[in-house]
Every structure is written in structure tokens, then in C-alpha cells.
Amino acid sequence: MQKTIFIDGLELFYELEIKQVKNINLRIRPDGTIHVSASRRHTMRQIEALFHANETMILRALQRAARLQENVSSIPRLSRAREGQTAEAVVRRYCGRIYPRFAAICGGSMPEIRFRRMKSRWGSCAPKEQILTFNTRLAYVPEHCVEYVVVHEFCHFLYPNHSAAFYAAVASVLPDWKASRSALRNYEGLMA
Numbered sequence: 001m002q003k004t005i006f007i008d009g010l011e012l013f014y015e016l017e018i019k020q021v022k023n024i025n026l027r028i029r030p031d032g033t034i035h036v037s038a039s040r041r042h043t044m045r046q047i048e049a050l051f052h053a054n055e056t057m058i059l060r061a062l063q064r065a066a067r068l069q070e071n072v073s074s075i076p077r078l079s080r081a082r083e084g085q086t087a088e089a090v091v092r093r094y095c096g097r098i099y100p101r102f103a104a105i106c107g108g109s110m111p112e113i114r115f116r117r118m119k120s121r122w123g124s125c126a127p128k129e130q131i132l133t134f135n136t137r138l139a140y141v142p143e144h145c146v147e148y149v150v151v152h153e154f155c156h157f158l159y160p161n162h163s164a165a166f167y168a169a170v171a172s173v174l175p176d177w178k179a180s181r182s183a184l185r186n187y188e189g190l191m192a
Contacts, residue, residue: 003036005048007055012062016047024050028058030188032065065189087139087146088115094143094150095132101173105157106130119191122149122184125156137190145187148180 003016014034024038024047038047051058092113099110107130114133118124123134132153138146151174159166170177 005051007051007058010059012051012058026050026054026058028061028065030065030191032062034058067186087134087136090143090146091115091134091138091150094147095154098147098150098154098173102154102157111157121191123153125153125160127157127160135191137187140190141184141187144180145184148174148177148184151177 001016003014005012005014012034014036017035017037018040019037021037021039024036024042027035029035036047036050095110095113099106109130111130111132114131115136116133117137118133118135121135122138123132125132134149134153138149151170155166155169155173158169167177174180
């Protein structure tokens with residue numbers, strides 16, 4: 001259900017979802033929409049208290065979301081079909097370049113590469129199934145960011161987590177990965 005709250009003189013709209021959760025959860029999505037989930041035992045006073053206790057964080061997150069949307073609105077749109085062909089060509093090129101470093105770990109054959117539109121991730125790796133899946137929205141990001149996503153997903157064949165060892169593996173293939181990851185964050189609004 002749609003709700004309204006005033007924070008620092010601003011009227012904010014948020015979506016309240018009542019479900020079985022232990023805590024009140026507040027999330028600001030990349031597109032700037034606010035989502036709150038709470039259980040029936042939580043009162044509106046408790047929900048509003050959470051907003052007021054986190055005013056600064058909420059306002060910063062909304063400003064960041066607005067900047068992301070500005071970045072996204074400046075990117076020319078492609079049709080869905082063109083988006084998938086475009087992303088596929090670039091991703092497959094980087095997979096071909098990076099795969100030889102991981103060939104032994106991948107069992108000597110290129111993993112299956114899939115593409116789909118994802119709302120919260122640029123890519124995913126299923127090591128046991130030997131499948132890499134990439135977001136078709138990669139068609140809109142700079143190629144050095146695509147390279148980072150491909151390296152990141154291949155490194156999950158070594159480490160199925162985001163440990164220090166995982167990031168050391170990423171750095172061994174792509175020493176400037178932090179700059180690419182930082183740049184990629186400017187495009188998170190594309191996934192909304």
C-alpha cells in the first residue's frame with residue numbers, strides 16, 4: 001500500500017508491504033522508489049520512527065538515486081532485441097579473452113553463457129552447472145565495466161563468495177578493477 005511521510009520538509013512516498021519479517025526493512029531502490037516491509041505487529045509509529053532515525057541516510061540515498069537517474073536518462077535507448085545483441089557481442093568477446101586463464105578450473109570447456117535482464121545484478125555464476133549469466137543492460141555501460149563484470153563472474157569459479165581471496169583473484173586478472181567497479185555503480189539505475 002502507498003504511504004506518505006514528511007522528512008526534513010520533503011514529502012516522501014513509499015510502498016509498505018506487510019509480510020512475515022522480524023524487523024522493519026527500508027530499502028531505497030536505484031530508481032529512487034522507497035520500499036518498506038514490516039509485519040503486522042509493527043505499528044505506523046515504529047515505521048515512522050525508523051524513517052526519522054535514518055533521515056540523513058535516506059536523503060543521501062535519494063540524492064544518489066537522482067544522480068543515477070540523470071546518468072541513465074542521458075544514455076540513448078536501444079530496443080530490447082538490439083540491447084541483447086549488443087550486450088552479447090561485447091560480453092562474448094571478453095569471455096573469449098578471459099576464459100583461457102580459467103580453462104583448467106572450468107573443466108577445459110567454455111562455460112555456457114546466457115543473457116537476461118536482471119533487476120539487481122550485472123552477472124551471476126553457477127559454478128557447478130558451468131553457467132555464466134549476464135545482464136542485457138551491459139549494452140549501456142563502458143566496455144571496461146563489462147570487462148570487470150566478466151572477470152568478476154569467472155573468478156567465482158575459484159571462489160563462490162566475495163572474500164579477500166576472491167578480490168585478490170580479480171586483481172590478478174584486472175589490477176584496476178576498483179575503478180571499473182566504481183564506474184559501474186553510476187549505471188545501477190539501468191537495472192530498475
